[in-house]
Amino acid sequence: MRSLLFSSLLLVLACGDSLSPHEGEAYPGGTTTNVFLFGAQAYSQPAANLSSERRAPFFSGNAFFNQAWVTAPSSTTARDGLGPLFNAAACSTCHFRDGRGAPPDEGGTLTTVLVRLSIGNDERGAPIPDPIYGGQLQPFATAGVLGEARPDVQWREVAGTYGDGTAYTLRRPILTLADPAYGTFDPAIRTGMRAAPHMIGMGLLEAIDRAQLEAWADPEDADGDGIHGELQILADGSVGRFGWKAEQPTVRHQTAGAFHGDLGLTTSLFPEPPCTDAQTECRAAPTGGDPEVDDEMLDRVAFYAATLAPPARNAADDPEVLRGRELFGRFGCESCHVPSVTTGDFEAIPELSNQRIWPYTDLLLHDMG
Template sequence: MRWLVFPFVIGFLGCGAEPPPGEAGPSAEPGEELSGGETTVFDTSKNAYSLSARNMTPERRSAFFVGNSFFKENWVIAPASTEGRDGLGPLFNARSCSSCHLLDGRGSPPLDTADPLVSVLIRLSVPGADAHGGPAPEPTYGGQLQPRAIPGVLPEGDAFVTYEEMPGAFPDGETYSLRKPVYSMASARGDMQPDVMTSPRVAPAMIGLGLLEAIPEEDLLRAEDPDDTDGDGISGRANRVWDAVRGATSFGRFGWKANQPTLVQQTAGAFLGDMGLTTPMFPAEDCTDVQADCKAAPTGGVPEVSPEILDRVTFYSATLAVPARRDVDDPVVLAGKRLFLEIGCGKCHTPLLRTGTLEGYPELSGQTIRPFTDLLLHDMGEALADGRPDFEADGREWRTPPLWGLGLQEAVNGHENLLHDGRARGFVEAVLWHGGEAESSREAFRALPAEDRGALVRFLESL
């Protein structure tokens, strides 16, 4: 049975309506603006995603800034005089974490479709599973396409996206258009396996990750309903993935398909896959058996990322704060919030959760947070399917992404592109791409009057 928390005071009014005499309209609950509890920051500038948890001590904040420096560090090719900062590649996507997570925010497809993808990577796999139950890598290219390489090593190639416009209209006659992405790859090392499966993944925003890790697993599992026993059409379930530290399967929290169990493993995996940097967790270079030039390339030692640097970057990622909600008392925002819940969006985008005790992170522990996610997998329909399994996630399932902070994405990153591949140009298109378990909510949104659709979008912009 699903377990959800709906702390909002639910109103009964449509957008712009006046309450009947003697009856109160909708209102914000106390503390609703505190998306990250006591960690919340009040900033609406381009740096809104780059600030530390507000309840950190000065000593802890110093460690945050050290982690920030490593997050922004451009790694160099080995051997180099900058000992401890070399070992980039041999194959890689970016030179630094911030190259894809600009200002700790969200990546985007390129404006010009003639340009290759940069902050959107392409996952690769073939049918079957690896030794730990994860996706089986493509034999020549591995688990993701890496378009850059150090001298003497052949890059793997570039990926591109073009779009097909799909026009549509709401029942009231207002028109819209959805852009359907079409991907292509210029692979440099020969043909991939004919049964290769691909999945584009945009770099997500970094905010609030430590708070998500601090939510007790048992609380999240209460929302599982894989067989839809309550008949509400929602059948969220956990992904069970390999935990390299524990040497066992564990609850997946991070990534577009919840394929990483912990933030430190997510960080170590990004170091290896995105920058070609080994860590104590993943000490072997990411070269396939047929990539002899990759295997023969010089390294920056084993590991290239020291335990201290891995810990600092993980600490930084864990303690990036979530910006506060804006305009929580605005009548239009309140009406939009009511509609968000009425049409069922809150069944997956859980409004409120509470963190437990996260060892080593007192500022993240015991916080009431408003992430708008259940961290579970949901069938999102064929239109959003990538057809690529990832541990227990099938080709139609995606983890519910948190919505907190999305209203400031344009201010931080200069675009409004949403969903796992950035195809949606704003909230309306994102909603209209929903299918599967979210189809009824999508159709309810389509049926709303234009004024109410605007109110719901206004609520999302306040997050």
């Protein structure tokens, strides 16, 4: 196997000068790609093919995405209802400039990282929330309510060696949960840190036909390549696409789930506050309305999230980049990280239809051990 990889590397290096970008590879979002603005605002641009009229709800959604919510009751009734338990006061706290979150400093606050909780999996493989603390740790709370616990992260260095003898060092997070406010944690509790992902291209992923995902799926490894990718089929029969374990089927559901779990805000999709039965003060706390985020606001934020444009790719024709792409394919990475696909007819947002995109994903679940 090592000799095969070495031979492949020699072949790629020998042929590197003749490689060229694939057609459309420099435009990862098809005609939605942002080719106008780069730098700090590169992830915050509307899809390039949105008309002026269609950009109005985009910028309205952007305003809601960035606004900070306050505790109810408040004179600012349009944005009160934060919590009672929450992780952040605004969407943009975790998704700063629509980018991904950063790992916390040792002993620092988990500003752009949250902690999932479970006590095992059900018969469908879905996480079972803790009966007292729920499925997500919320360390912050409004007045009169206690935050659930104080997460702390320490980093442990893990040393290793590449096949050619080069040494490397990785960092492994060690998470502890101190000062639980509602009783000790279940001894069987499982925790998982989740860094906020970037926001670009979400609508394009939703626009991929279900039939295409089914064609990629191979849960029994029928083709014998050692990969068992499978669809996340949700309780209502829809396909999960969003979240680290594909828990949500649409950008709208993912948006409502973030409002609920991260900011503590109710919507028509999640009408109950993020409190378990054991958290009586949380359940009795004032609300900012029923729901706190109405459907118009939810739809605007979901539209904003769905139509954020992927930026044009840098250095797509750089020889070193092209050699890396060739190795990426030869070593089998593309078996799971499918480079390119064409979206289907997407009635909800026609601008995302029939776009050749480069997402490097198959949207399937893979058991990583």
